[in-house]
Amino acid sequence: MLKSKLCDFLGIKHPIIQAGMGPFSNNKLCIASANAGVLGLLSTSGINTKDSQPGIFKSFAETGGASPDDDKETIFRKIFKQTFEGTKKKKGIFGINVMVSAELKDSAEFIINTAIAAREENPQLKEQFKVIFTSAGDPMPWGEKIKGAGFKWLHVVPSVKGAQRCQKAGVDLVVASGHEGGFHTSWEPIHSMVLLPAVVEAMAGSNVLVAGAGGFCDGKSLAAALALGAAGVQMGTRFLATEESDFAKLWKEGVVKAGDRGTLVARGFVGPARWVKTATSLKHQENTLKYTPELYLDRPGEMNEGALKLIANEIEGMNAVYAGDESKALIAGGECAQRVNDLPKVQELVDRIVKDAENIISGLAKKHIAP
Ligand SMILES: Cc1cc2nc3c(=O)[nH]c(=O)nc-3n(C[C@H](O)[C@H](O)[C@H](O)COP(=O)(O)O)c2cc1C
Secondary structure: OOOOHHHHHHOOOOOEEEOOOOOOOOHHHHHHHHHOOOEEEEEOHHHHHOOOOHHHHHHHHHHOOOOOOOOHHHHHHHHHHHHHHHHOOOOOOEEEEEEOOHHHHHHHHHHHHHHHHHHHHOHHHHHHEEEEEEEOOOOHHHHHHHHHOOOEEEEEEOOHHHHHHHHHHOOOEEEEEOOOOOEEOOOOOOOHHHHHHHHHHHHOOOOOEEEEEOOOOOHHHHHHHHHOOOOEEEEOHHHHOOOOOOOOHHHHHHHHHOOOOOEEEEEEOOEEEEEEOOHHHHHHHHHHHHHOHHHHHOOOOOOOHHHHHHHHHHHHHHHHHHHOOOOOOOOEOOHHHHHOOOOOOHHHHHHHHHHHHHHHHHHHHHHHOOO
16 A cells, blocks of 8 residues: 555545645535545635636635625635535545735735634544645745644745745645646746755755645656655646536646647746646737746746736636636646546546556566566
């Protein structure tokens, strides 16, 4: 049976994290993942779309078992309750992904406070709602609150420098996220094959665990991550394309349809983002180069008229996904979309990934080491 320190640390069966993926709450996906023995993560970013993208906000609330008319705290409480109810029989382990970038600081604080309060009120919830996963910002201000409340703290980083900052901040596990990953990517891209072992080496001798993200989607890539010294992997694009995933049909199918060289990087809300290659995303890439070329020089550039045009296009592209309008849709996904060719049930997927990884790992020595 495949085991790692990640399994012991979180009390999960398999060394896999189902990535938090906005803008849905990912409620059904999180429940299915936690019940399949991996860490299930709820996304929380959709809570910020109430005024800017009401259609997305509605989906966020409804996939979480709440109503868009509920106040924000009630929405989260319903999401946590529904997740707990759906996982308590199998004692599945879950958590929340919270973006903590400077402009989302107040929102992040509110989400984390709500999570802490909900957990304090229900001791049973404590056994399963174990994780706060912070992303997209500086980890430094958050340790006392998160760890003080008894949560396990995970944070995602794009660099060794970021991992070292996490170590200083007291993060328990860093997810080293390579440039292959879906949706928002880092400004200065490094791919998993270099980033993951570099972060593992930098964290050696400390108590900080390391998982890989970006490009991991099957038994082969899980086995590779373990060989690179990781305690496990986080998978986003692969879990997006599952039967239980809360993502819109067009989004899931867009990932499955992506072929060879099937993604590109262009502007995406707060910075560079990886999109599935379509006529719409190719045009968006062209416009990114035209209006905010600094993006390809790893700099944000100015918020000029061109940048605003791009944001409007991104909003339209996301809304088109929900409306089922393929001609305008912008579909976020990782490079591994080209290796994702089906929409399995989460349990079947996890079983397949783990079995393949076990076979690969046990077969490697027989195949390559001479007696
Ligand atoms: C559609 C989509 C939405 C995402 N949304 C978020 C998010 O809200 N917060 C976050 O930290 N990461 C987000 N991510 C990144 C994932 O958490 C994960 O790190 C990434 O998908 C891993 O790479 P992979 O797609 O190759 O598996 C998103 C990824 C995708 C594909």
